[in-house]
Amino acid sequence: MxxxxxxxxxxxxxxxxxxxxxxxxxxxxxVAAVATLGHLxxxxxxxxxxxxxxAERLGPGPAEIQLSINGHTRRLAVEPRVTLLRALREHLGMxxxxxxxxxxxxxxxxxxxxxxxxxxxxxxxxxxxxHRITTxxxxxxxxxMHPVQDAFVHADAMQCGFCTPGMVxxxxxxxxANPSAELDTIRHSVAGNICRCGTYPHVFAAALKVAxxxxxxxxxx
Amino acid sequence: xxxRVTVNLGIPExxxxxxxxxxxxxxxxxxxxxxxxxxxxxxxxxxxxxxATGAARYTYDIALPGMLYGAIVRSPYPxxxxxxxxLTRAMRIPGVRAALTITDGEIRFAGQEVAAVAAISSDIxxxxxxxxxxxxxxxxxxxxxxxxxxxxxxxxxxGSNVGKPQISNHGDVERALAxxxxxxxxxxxxxVQTHVSLETHGAVAHFDGGAxxxxxxxxxxxxxxxxxxxxxxxxxxxxxxxxxxxxGGFGSKFGASPEIVIAARLAKESGAPVKxxxxxxxxxxxxxxRPNAEQKVRFGADASGKLVAIDLVxxxxxxxxxxxxxxxxxxxxxxxxxxxxxxxxxxxxxxPSSPMRAPGWPQGAFALEMAMDEMARxxxxxxxxxxxxxxxxPVRAIELELGARAFGWPEKSAAPKSSGPIRRGIGVxxxxxxxxxxxxxxxxxxxxxxGRVEIRCGTQDIGxxxxxxxxxxxxxxxxxxxxxxxAEIGDTRYPFSLPSGGSMSxxxxxxxxxxxxxxxxxxxxxxxxPALGAEPSDLEARDGAIRVRFDPARRVAFKDVCRRIPxxxxxxxxxxxxxxxxxxxxxxxxxxxxxxxxTETGVARVLRVVAVHDAGTMIDPLTSRSQINGGVLMGIxxxxxxxRRMDPQIGLMVNPTMDDYxxxxxxxxxxxxxxxxxxxxxxxxxxxxxxxxxxxxxxAAAVACAVSDAIxxxxxxxxxxxxxILAALEHA
Numbered sequence: 038m039x040x041x042x043x044x045x046x047x048x049x050x051x052x053x054x055x056x057x058x059x060x061x062x063x064x065x066x067x068v069a070a071v072a073t074l075g076h077l078x079x080x081x082x083x084x085x086x087x088x089x090x091x092a093e094r095l096g097p098g099p100a101e102i103q104l105s106i107n108g109h110t111r112r113l114a115v116e117p118r119v120t121l122l123r124a125l126r127e128h129l130g131m132x133x134x135x136x137x138x139x140x141x142x143x144x145x146x147x148x149x150x151x152x153x154x155x156x157x158x159x160x161x162x163x164x165x166x167x168h169r170i171t172t173x174x175x176x177x178x179x180x181x182m183h184p185v186q187d188a189f190v191h192a193d194a195m196q197c198g199f200c201t202p203g204m205v206x207x208x209x210x211x212x213x214a215n216p217s218a219e220l221d222t223i224r225h226s227v228a229g230n231i232c233r234c235g236t237y238p239h240v241f242a243a244a245l246k247v248a249x250x251x252x253x254x255x256x257x258x
Numbered sequence: 259x260x261x262r263v264t265v266n267l268g269i270p271e272x273x274x275x276x277x278x279x280x281x282x283x284x285x286x287x288x289x290x291x292x293x294x295x296x297x298x299x300x301x302x303x304x305x306x307x308x309x310a311t312g313a314a315r316y317t318y319d320i321a322l323p324g325m326l327y328g329a330i331v332r333s334p335y336p337x338x339x340x341x342x343x344x345l346t347r348a349m350r351i352p353g354v355r356a357a358l359t360i361t362d363g364e365i366r367f368a369g370q371e372v373a374a375v376a377a378i379s380s381d382i383x384x385x386x387x388x389x390x391x392x393x394x395x396x397x398x399x400x401x402x403x404x405x406x407x408x409x410x411x412x413x414x415x416x417g418s419n420v421g422k423p424q425i426s427n428h429g430d431v432e433r434a435l436a437x438x439x440x441x442x443x444x445x446x447x448x449x450v451q452t453h454v455s456l457e458t459h460g461a462v463a464h465f466d467g468g469a470x471x472x473x474x475x476x477x478x479x480x481x482x483x484x485x486x487x488x489x490x491x492x493x494x495x496x497x498x499x500x501x502x503x504x505x506g507g508f509g510s511k512f513g514a515s516p517e518i519v520i521a522a523r524l525a526k527e528s529g530a531p532v533k534x535x536x537x538x539x540x541x542x543x544x545x546x547x548r549p550n551a552e553q554k555v556r557f558g559a560d561a562s563g564k565l566v567a568i569d570l571v572x573x574x575x576x577x578x579x580x581x582x583x584x585x586x587x588x589x590x591x592x593x594x595x596x597x598x599x600x601x602x603x604x605x606x607x608x609x610p611s612s613p614m615r616a617p618g619w620p621q622g623a624f625a626l627e628m629a630m631d632e633m634a635r636x637x638x639x640x641x642x643x644x645x646x647x648x649x650x651x652p653v654r655a656i657e658l659e660l661g662a663r664a665f666g667w668p669e670k671s672a673a674p675k676s677s678g679p680i681r682r683g684i685g686v687x688x689x690x691x692x693x694x695x696x697x698x699x700x701x702x703x704x705x706x707x708x709g710r711v712e713i714r715c716g717t718q719d720i721g722x723x724x725x726x727x728x729x730x731x732x733x734x735x736x737x738x739x740x741x742x743x744x745a746e747i748g749d750t751r752y753p754f755s756l757p758s759g760g761s762m763s764x765x766x767x768x769x770x771x772x773x774x775x776x777x778x779x780x781x782x783x784x785x786x787x788p789a790l791g792a793e794p795s796d797l798e799a800r801d802g803a804i805r806v807r808f809d810p811a812r813r814v815a816f817k818d819v820c821r822r823i824p825x826x827x828x829x830x831x832x833x834x835x836x837x838x839x840x841x842x843x844x845x846x847x848x849x850x851x852x853x854x855x856x857t858e859t860g861v862a863r864v865l866r867v868v869a870v871h872d873a874g875t876m877i878d879p880l881t882s883r884s885q886i887n888g889g890v891l892m893g894i895x896x897x898x899x900x901x902r903r904m905d906p907q908i909g910l911m912v913n914p915t916m917d918d919y920x921x922x923x924x925x926x927x928x929x930x931x932x933x934x935x936x937x938x939x940x941x942x943x944x945x946x947x948x949x950x951x952x953x954x955x956x957x958a959a960a961v962a963c964a965v966s967d968a969i970x971x972x973x974x975x976x977x978x979x980x981x982x983i984l985a986a987l988e989h990a
Contacts, residue, residue: 116381127321127380132316132318133313135318135457137457137538138917140915143916177311178313182311187310189310190303190306193723193881195310195721196506196721196723197455197505197721199455199505199506201309224924224925225924225925228924229923230924231916232456233454233456233506233508233921234506234888235887235890235891235922236888237887237891238887239883241924
């Protein structure tokens with residue numbers, strides 16, 4: 038997801054998003070994509086029969102869906118074109134996840150999908166059904182911060198703070214996968230997270246501190 | 259009534275006694291030898307947990323009941339006449355609640371606002387944009403500086419696109435150049451850079467009765483308030499502007515910019531709150547940029563290695579904006595008896611410039627420092643030594659030595675150059691700024707019966723740690739742990755403050771906070787004195803207690819004093835008085851860079867940066883280091899990657915995204931060592947200086963000098979992309 042690069046210069050008539058939208062609605066390719074994500078919705082029995090190979094028809098109006106977010110089942114009605122990011126922010130009021138580039142180029146909207154970091158601006162909400170979604174709100178809160186959040190505070194791994202939730206999610210996933218990650222692994226784990234304030238050195242320091250506390254990492258910041 | 263006080267200012271290596279005359283109620287300036295409880299210690303930012311957990315609410319995160327989403331139609335033409343705007347089809351879409359024509363006259367850049375809509379969802383607003391029909395009559399345009407300066411070029415406004423020269427002249431440059439033993443002459447160019455604040459510009463606007471409330475992503479809540487009050491014909495007290503958290507600004511977010519005004523107009527038109535945050539592309543096109551520059555530099559030097567003449571002839575284009583000058587560093591960094599600078603702004607049909615982190619200085623410092631290197635080579639002088647000989651600032655003299663030692667300048671300069679494809683190079687550049695702050699801000703300090711202290715000041719935090727700096731100063735003055743202080747900012751209901759720009763926030767606000775805290779302390783001393791059997795003037799506030807200065811065992815806990823507050827709270831105000839006598843009127847810094855250039859691919863990589871700076875009285879080295887890191891990294895981007903690419907045929911920016919407009923990412927980060935000199939600067943009761951801008955002035959210049967050193971030939975254009983490096987290698 039993180040390597041997706043749409044090179045269209047600006048506002049092309051057929052956007053990546055509208056392509057995805059069309060695909061999710063009608064094409065067999067979309068069904069393959071949905072199937073790859075491990076989820077097929079059972080079609081409503083009262084709905085008209087669907088063509089062969091089409092598992093469900095959604096939209097263009099809002100569809101009732103369920104998402105598993107931070108251990109809770111959330112019900113919402115979204116148009117199929119709504120990204121997971123906008124569903125979180127605009128439909129569920131979960132604004133910790135940030136919208137910055139809206140095209141998978143900056144990592145500010147990083148959430149965990151089944152434990153893996155993904156750009157939530159690159160996933161349609163309807164395609165996130167059946168997956169375990171974790172957002173920055175699910176990682177910890179001010180009273181009980183996740184060790185990565187705590188390390189970010191103490192290393193001052195933030196300035197304006199707008200990239201911070203995405204950075205935290207990327208680092209948390211990397212350290213979950215490799216608790217004693219070293220600097221090089223840590224740098225690559227946030228390679229897709231852009232910070233205009235240039236706060237990366239303190240992000241590395243925070244991550245290394247957590248990795249060292251878990252007993253593994255060698256080497257200096 | 260005033261008091262006359264002599265304070266010991268500066269640095270231990272170069273102290274100076276300064277006598278100041280200040281009002282009776284102004285705290286005595288912090289000075290050398292003072293002992294601090296929290297000032298100067300590494301304090302994590304007070305809003306860190308809110309930011310790390312996603313709880314911090316930015317304008318982007320505000321949601322009000324019944325809120326609509328706004329969106330803007332922008333001109334696809336760089337210059338055109340708008341003949342007609344038809345909103346009817348957009349209004350017919352279910353869920354669209356308002357549509358407005360914004361411009362029905364001349365368009366001057368691609369991206370200019372033409373129309374706007376508000377709808378019940380962001381997707382429906384986007385649908386509505388596509389249904390607005392605009393008839394344009396395209397007109398001849400010009401987006402490049404050379405073309406705009408040519409005879410017969412289309413006029414961006416009216417008449418010539420080339421502005422009147424701004425000339426500054428000191429001594430006689432031509433005569434000094436003619437007499438100089440050594441001369442160099444070269445032309446340096448820099449690109450247009452865009453701010454790319456991660457939180458785009460925008461606002462949530464809400465009319466309620468006769469009052470307008472606007473949450474907006476701004477560096478100046480009071481300037482936005484005043485602008486909106488005029489535009490909507492409201493008294494200022496009927497306009498409230500709130501910026502609780504701000505996702506970056508870098509100079510691009512002052513005043514009621516078009517999207518803020520449009521959000522408010524849509525709110526008025528629809529009768530519902532409207533949120534209008536710009537999409538990323540619009541942010542690149544229309545919300546500001548650092549102008550480009552072409553700088554013709556001539557230097558003269560004598561045989562002793564002293565500069566005798568500096569001449570700059572510069573032009574730059576801020577699109578339809580002005581303010582493209584870059585002469586600052588030429589006049590302020592290296593003293594010289596003969597300095598002439600001439601700056602011209604050229605209008606082009608491109609998005610307006612706006613201030614960007616040390617406006618004019620990174621481009622000026624790049625040309626200045628490259629020319630310094632070229633002159634040093636001509637003089638056969640070590641480049642660092644040449645700078646030493648042309649420095650007169652005692653703080654910078656120490657900084658240069660500290661930096662050179664930490665960086666290993668002598669060893670690295672003496673090391674033989676590799677003959678292989680990977681070559682290393684080093685560079686050094688100097689920074690200056692004048693972040694002494696200004697009067698204007700006020701502050702309120704409130705102690706509650708439960709012992710909490712709240713400070714209020716209508717400033718804003720653009721990411722520098724304003725809340726934290728203010729809380730530290732209050733905690734120091736009141737002898738409290740920082741956890742007992744809450745700093746409330748970003749609201750026009752709080753006491754007035756200035757916009758956050760020009761590295762002014764800390765030096766302008768901390769003295770008002772300190773004075774307010776001192777006034778509050780005086781009131782609490784009056785409450786505590788009878789219980790301690792002492793005069794209020796004999797008391798001090800330390801370690802969470804109010805105690806007798808000469809007998810610290812006689813103490814009462816701060817919280818117990820607060821219990822005696824007659825009502826629920828007691829408060830005191832403070833004001834920022836004008837700057838008084840200081841150690842220095844300016845601020846120095848220097849940065850060293852080491853790079854590696856692959857001569858086969860032309861790719862340059864920064865390996866290490868040593869940055870040495872002073873921040874006046876150091877309040878918090880932890881958050882200050884963050885700012886220096888940020889200044890350095892933004893400078894690396896400016897040196898190697900960033901450029902707004904315009905297609906001159908169609909007049910459009912071709913890279914208005916975050917993937918095609920390349921910023922420094924985690925894999926581009928070198929080792930950065932930050933060193934601070936704690937300079938007690940006086941001038942105010944805190945002597946704090948801002949560092950956001952001085953951190954960035956020298957960064958690109960140091961990298962550029964290092965890249966040129968690596969390949970053995972000057973590259974006189976930024977960004978130093980592989981194609982330029984390969985081209986320079988061919989001529990090396």
